Amino acid sequence: MATTHEIRVERREDEGKGASRRLRRAGKTPAIVYGGDLKPVNIQLDHEPLWVASQNEWFYSSILDLSLGGDIQKVLLRDIQRHPYKQLIMHLDFQRVNEKETLRTAVPLHFLGEDTSPAGKSVEVVVLHELNEVVVECLPKDLPEFIEVDLSALELGATVHLSDLKLPEGVEIPELKLGKEHDVAVVVARHARVEAAEETAEGDEAGADVPASKVAKDDEK
Template identity: 35%
Template sequence: MSETFTVKAEAREQVGKGAARHLRRNKMVPAVIYGDKQPPLSIAIPYKETFLKLHAGGFKTTIITIDVGGKQIRVLPKDYQLDPIKDFLIHVDFLRVSSRTVVTVEIPVHFENEDAAPGIKANDGSLNIVHHHVEVHCPAEQIPEAFTVDLTGLDIGDSIHASALKLPKGVTLTDESDFVVATIVPPMAEEVDEIEEAPETEVTAQGDESEEK
């Protein structure tokens, strides 16, 4: 499970574009906490801290404790919005979670020991990744940080299927088929352009001949 962290937030009474712009000028990000059969709670969170956590990886699979006026609320980031032009963070949605909460999240797949895969090391093949992430159902308190696949011994033509992923207890794939996660593919054949010289042809211009009478 990803390491959790705590964020101090402020409850906000005013909502709307004007209030949101005011928050951003003060280096805060508007956000909403919803779920668990409770009314939505509008809050403001620190921009810099949140932005750094977002780009550190694993943001949407990390349980966060939000401190609002001394009240501790455990949440999971469900969505966020970036400015389409300037790419800065403009809003975050959080889902309340508890020990009973089951969530659907995407977990990254990592690959290791490429040097121990004959298809890559000895035969100049390459790893073709079909799924960089896989979607799972799991308890919110037990979200895996990542799945790791060992490539040791794999040769060209071998495939890694979903059944090879080691799922912790309580974690299930949303796709029940044994889909392909990655394959070892042969090296790309070099295309050699062969220039065929066309045989030279002799073109003779023939003029019109007129008969003298």
């Protein structure tokens, strides 16, 4: 079952950059909710509780209950704009969710048991996380906040693919419907010496791309 979280919002009447700046000075964050059979609605949120919510993983991957004066609309966060250096959320986009329609969204992966696995306990093995999230399809009621990846039996040379993930009932990975070539690696356990050798080779290739004249000039500096 999907877990939902309530976010309180207010309707926003004023539009434009000037109105948004005034809102932010007042400790509010402008946002919009769209989708479904209803028209887009401009809303605003109190920034402080919004900032606290944004520090949680569920804020980005769970169905949220937008509460507007007691009217609840189920939504997913689709876009978040942040200030380049201040701890400030500038704008949010929310998309309405139809509980009877399949949705597609990214869900984070939680890796379990890596430290106690044969690969994790060996200093000669590097465990690479090729993916940290995966796009899934499901009904809103089935949307998980995350998907667990059990690595407790991971050994040197092993690869965990998308098809190896244990998905909750009603949840699918659309990428797997496109063919075997789309069954990409999620986790790879490689020998540390192989990984180091490949990194060295990549560095040599990058150096080979630098013209000799450029190297000579750099040496003269």
